[in-house]
Amino acid sequence: MFVFFMVVLLVVAAIAANIVYAIYPKIPLAFYQIGAGLVLSLLPTFGHFQLEPEIFLLVIIAPLMFNDGQSTDYHVLKKNIRSTLSLAVVLALVTIIGGGLLSHAMWPAIPLALAFGLAAIVTPTDAVAVSSITTGIDMPEHVLGALENESLFNDASGIVALDLALTAFSTGHFSLGQGIEHFLIVFLGGILVGIILGGAIVLLRLYFQRRGLDAIAVILPFNLLTPFIVYLAAEHLGVSGILAVVATGIIHGIQQRRLRLTSTQTQVVTTTTWEVLTNLLNGFVFVLLGEAMPSVWANLSHSDSKHLPLLVMIAVGLYLLMGILRFVWCQLNLVDLKSKETRLKDGLILSLSGVHGTITLAMAFSLPLTLNGHAFPFRTALIFVAGIVILLSLLVPTLILPLLLPKKQEAFTQEEFNDQLVRMVNFAITQLKQTEADSTALNPVIEVLSSQKNELRSTADSKQVHKLLQLAENAEHAAIFELIDAGDVEAQIGWQYDRMQLMQVQFAFLNPFARLTLWFRLVAFRLFPHQAKKRYHKQLSQTIAAKKKAKQQLMQELTTRRPDGQLALPATTPQRQQLIQTDQASNRPTNHRHNLDHQQRREVRHTLTRQQRREVRRQFQSSTVKSQYWSNIAKLEQTGFNTVTAFLDSIETDDNQQEVNVIRHYYTVRHNRFNQSTTTAELENELFIMAFQFEYTYVQTAGKQEQLSPELIGELHKKISMDQLVYMQSTN
Template sequence: MVAFYAIILLILATIVANTIYPYFPIIPNAFYQIFMGALLSLVPLYHHFVLEPEMFMLIIIAPLMFYDGQNANAHELRKNVGSIVSMAIVLAVLTVIGMGYLSHAILAGIPLALAFALAAIVTPTDAVAVSSITSNMAVPERVMGMLERESLFNDASGLVAFNLALAAFTTGQFSVGAGIKHFFVVFLGGLLIGLVLGIGAVIIRVYLVQSGKDSSSVIVPYDIMVPFLIYLAAEHLELSGILAVVAAGLIYSVSTNQLRLSSTQLQLVSRSTWSIFTNILNGFVFVLLGVSLPTVWVNIQQDHNKSLPHFLLLAVVLYLVMLALRYLWIRLDWALIHSQPTDRSHHALIGALSGVHGTITLAMAFSLPLTVNGAAFPFRNTMIFVAAVVIILSLLVPTLVLPFILPKKAAAVDPAAVAHERKSLVAYATKRLAQENPDNPAATQSVIEILNSQATGERPDKKKVRDLVNQATQVEVQTVQKLADDGIIPSGYASRYVRMLILKSQMSSHNPFVNLTVWARFVWHRLSFMLSRKWRRKKRIAEQQRRLQATPHSDRQERLQQQRIQQETGKLKRRPRRDPRHNQQKREVFLKIEDDIYTNIVDFLTRISTIDNQAEVNSVRNYYNARHRRFKTNTATNQNELFIQAFQYEYTYIRQQRTAGAIPKELADELYQQVSTDQMLYTQEIAGAD
């Protein structure tokens, strides 16, 4: 149960951070997640929290790297092999060597092997963190592509260098030749095992689809399990599990055509599942960093309180030197991204600032062993603290600097224009649907209700809704009056219906608590009247008998009084039975009233509906649709054909607007995509229902 509560709290912290971020998007989401993690550290469950690096790498890093590999462009990777080798291997190795000697020089007493381990920890970059920081900025395509390709492979470089440094420290032996050999075996071996297992995973997936076992309950769990199994297999063979899952993800990316053989519904479910899954895992990374920082801070103060400024200085120097090294590497075009000479300085500055550290750095820092040869591992808290400060600096500096050197990202299509045209095409489709299907208003309005709810997420204006309800009430009254005037329904029924309608309108116009009180008094009156009816009849009989005995009377008066007593007694003993024909007539009259009112209300709402009042009209329409369904519970509808007809009207609207030049091509493409997605989802829903 402890593990369950820990996971639930992590998910909750991630959700809260993701909820706050849209309100203040100027601050990157990663900082909200770190802050929520710091608050989470106050929970007793997370006191003295220690991250298990093996579980962190397996559960969080493996699926994230697999997903990145899936979404990587294999053609771009082949075309930029030189850039990948330059940034992810050559620059990474040189950074480890340079930062190792620098750390050893600044931090007196730290062994050189541990200095290299610290350098390996802070070397890998994180493209996910970069995306979080630059989500609202237009990063040059060449630079962003370089960062994404680099982060796919330099994690493995850092991990291999880290493991070599730890081995050298624990054994006291290190051979340059053996180290280089081990590096290439782990690096290339991880790629090879990932390619082989990735091909096998794709073959199995294609077989499942072709054999008819392509339900989302089979394929989606299978896809999610693949990165975990491949990572475990590579680590068992002492190869790079990170590179193995990246290679397997690339195989999935290359095999897109074969994987598209599955149904559209499966592809949509799979894509949505992976998107949600990876977003939560990315949130976990920074929430865990926030949870871990208080423990690191306490430990570092307990160990070396007087040396804390030296550790901060080391972290700042390491970050600045890595920043300068990245800048020079890209400025001299050793990164092989082939920027134009005029853009090279600008791209170098952006690429240097965007060397953000995150997931792998955090995982390697916490993977430092607690003990070595039976004693506490030296400088463990120091190395974790330095790594944490480097992560914070790499997030903070670009957050403050990049907005001044990068323009805001210009959306290909203005979201406001998309929303406006979306409302317009739905209004067009609903109006055409109502005009072309006058004989089946209930089914048509049910489809219109769904289309309108999908077109806008706005909350209806309460005042406008009340005004529309009052107008609709007038339509009801006029309809009932006409039915009575034409002799279609008895005037008594019309009067009863209008009184009920006016009472409902009066109640709805007051404070809800007052309405509740009025309704309670009305119900109590009816209940008390029904319960006291027998008692009141008995009381009247007793009073009549008393008067008969107390007052002088003639034989005729006595006979009449006895008849009255017998009549009251008869009412008391047996309630007269209602005529079934009367009940049936009453039901038929009210059904006729409901049908005519519903038809007129639909015409009224269709006539007054505009783009600006869609939310309010749909709110009133929903009420009348729900009421009509209660009267017409057995009405057969043919909504499938109506939905298909509505989608065709939406396509017609887009085509007409594009032909007339009223909307640009990009906006038309966006609208086509939205309507196509709606149609695919509805078609799949029909197939599932059948």
Template structure:
């Protein structure tokens, strides 16, 4: 229980750091997460906090690598396969050897195997960390693709090399021939096993979807458990669990495009879930870096007061060596860098070198070092963790300071005006299609009304005008329903029930807490003061009816409620018509935005109250047809070059979101 509490506090620290970053993004989120960890380290709870090393490989690295794999474009990966392998395998191995040699030469106390293990830890790059420090910079697209593909496989290369080096440290023996053979078996075997397992897992997932067992409560947990299962199976076979997880993720990425349109809800839930999981796991590692640093430094100082400065210098030097090797590798064209001339090649090579940011995988491998060797405490474990921490911090700080001087600021490829214009045209096309095919039937009108809600609001609403319209609409409803009661059309119970629904509509759409509170007080206090005899009689009748209902059996109460709800649907039409008529009469060009918002709120409520299950199913089908038409519209516009890729992607994303929201709204009625 104590460990669970500590982990939950770490997650809370991640959330707090992310919340600060959402408002103040001048500092990379990784630094904020490290700072949050340092604050936790000040509390006695985390004085001796440690997680088992295996937890990082299984619970953090495998999940992150699977997510990276399923978000990787196979087309882009195969197009840059040569460059990716050059950076992620060949350059990674060379860097490990160079770093290991330099470390062993400068600190002879580190055996060569231990120095190579350090090299394997600090070699992998982190594309997510790069993105966090280049948020407002225009990184060349080809360079960013190269970094993403590289980080996918050099993590695995580093982990495989790390495992081999640690095995050599533990056994004290290392054979080059045996090491190469083991590397190939672990590397290639992991990929092959991952592809096989990925194919089988995807086949099961498709079978579940085809049999309509595609609810998020089934598919999301099934997918979340996938990296754990694949990792454990691969490790049982003695191959790389991380590479197996990457390969399985790639197979899942291919399968994503085969989902039917009707599974858009599932896709959005899946995407959101994985985005949150990946963000939390990445943040946990950086928070743990902040938590661990003080205790690591204290242990180092207790052993030797000068060791901290020596290790800081070594960490900075190793970062400089790795950056220089990366630059030379790219500049000498050992990895193909997209460039039109030598000057651009030099610039892109420098960007690639500086973007070799080290993050989650590096720190996670450092934490996964064994606590003991040969039954004794691992003497240099804190040293390696500290060096890895220095490399991470340096690799984050240097590009944060230098890249803004090299790269231009990020310029949005799509303006708000372009997006609004394109979305309006897309919605109008879908509405025209529904009207042409299905006429003006009630279901078609309801769907066209829903689609009209997709149109962007042209201008920000005037709060005072909006509140005045909602208050006036409520007064009209109140007047109309009172007239119906005075005419004997409805009962006192239905009068009070409807007014409660109308009051809820008004309160939900007030624009500030002060205005909501003012309206609520006015409604309660003023209405009580102005109650006449008829109103008090209605309240008395309602109380009597409520007491009678409480005395009825449960099934009788359910029947009364069902009938009352049916009656409410029937009487809602007249007040609704009165409100719509008022809004139409009140329309002016100056209040177009406010009128549109109020009308949309009342039309949505009317649709929910007046719809039946059969209507909802029919509307569901029409909505699917309309959303498909919107997809087709974007494809046609992109085909004739009217919309660029960025604009098309923005529209696709908004369609998916709108589909989820509106389909859930229809199904919830």
């Protein structure tokens, strides 16, 4: 449980570093992760935290190398195999030999075998770390490609060399011939085992696919377990597990490219999962570096404090030696970078870009804790030197490469993409509105489409939301009373529905404390009806007076005066016109007539006996009366929804889109509760498909008219495709 808790804290620290980097990306992510580890080191529980060395090799290095392998372009690797092997094998061995001799010469106390082991640890490069420090810099593609291909195999070279060095140190015997033979067997044997196991696993996946078993729940766990299975099998056979994992990853990458359009959902989910996992593992290691450095420094201060300056000098010497060897390797044309004119500059960039990161630190921590029952000698010193080399390899190119390379010129800015995205969505919404589709299905589609552009803006203004909500309430209120005045619904049902929808609106938009207060008032109304009714009638009278005043103001806005001074109401329905004429002839307001009818019904109701009231309730429970009641409610709700939708469409602008969408979302959800039908769902699907097609049409048209860059067009197409894929997944 303790180890699990520590690992969780390390993962949380890595996530926190990613958050800070997203806010301020000018500093490379690795430095944030190291800083998060330094913060964790302040906790007492991390004072003596250690992970078993085997866990690093199996849990961290194996999945990272597998993902690097399956992300590698096999054709590019095959084309540049000579340069790759020259950097990853020959240069790595030369660096290990030179670095071991230099370390032993600078510190004779360290055994020669461990000196070679230290050089093997700091030799592997990390392409991911290179990418993190070159963000915003225009890195030459041929140099970056050489670094990525090199990092695939020099990790294995370093690990095999480290294994030979540790074996020589533990046994005290080393033969050059036997060492070369062992190296070739482990190196080539690892590749062969990886190819065989990778091919077998791919064939098994194809069998699953033919049998219809290529579901995510089967393929994804199977894919995640692959590097662990291959690594353990190769190590059991006595060959390089890392190279076996790399070879298996390359086989998987080739197969994935052949199946680009098959099992699309599985491939998308698998790729995304591996991206998250590798980013987390890389961050985990750098956080662990930051966490371990204070304790390593403290241990050295207590035991070998006089050797601290010497260890720093050894780290600097190893870093300079590796940089010089890489530069000379390029100048001797032992690595083909396809650029004779810029060979000097490319060699300097290649030497500076030999960044050491995850693999180096993982190999350092993989050193045994004990040897023959005693603490492994010089383990802390070796880890300290490796940590200094990593920091130097991160810091030096971060400072120098921006002076040698220009800033990366993006094909389009984020502002341009956001602007085109908003215009694309607006175009699709406008086209959908012109189809005159049913608002019940159209509103949810517009709401989802609008969410794409609302993500680019700040949150909605609550004051403006409540202002628009009041206007929407007034519009629905007027529509309800229009139905009552026209006699299309019974007045009692209309008033009841009006009060119900007003209470729903208030409850939906109140803050949590106000909701709780309203809920207690409703409970009190149930428990103490007589006292609550007195307060209710008092508040109701005030509310009715306020509504009458608001309605008068609204009617004044909606009407004009004739030359004789009488109000001329706009024509609506024939029933309303007839009702208005009747009211004018009798010189009696329509609402007063309905109020009188309501008063008469109340008086009649109070004259009924209890048995008669029970009979009235029983009749109301009959299917006919209930059907009429809900028919009136449905008519009121549909009319109110259509009125509010038309009102929101009429007042919507670019400045108040977020606030309007908040109101539209509430009324859409409320309307969907009344109307759940398969026909509406099918119409929504059709509208979504039309919307995606309208977005594609906009990109095609805008690309020609506005001369958009191919990169921007491709990013917009990618956005539409991903939205379409997510929508199709959610509907299945």
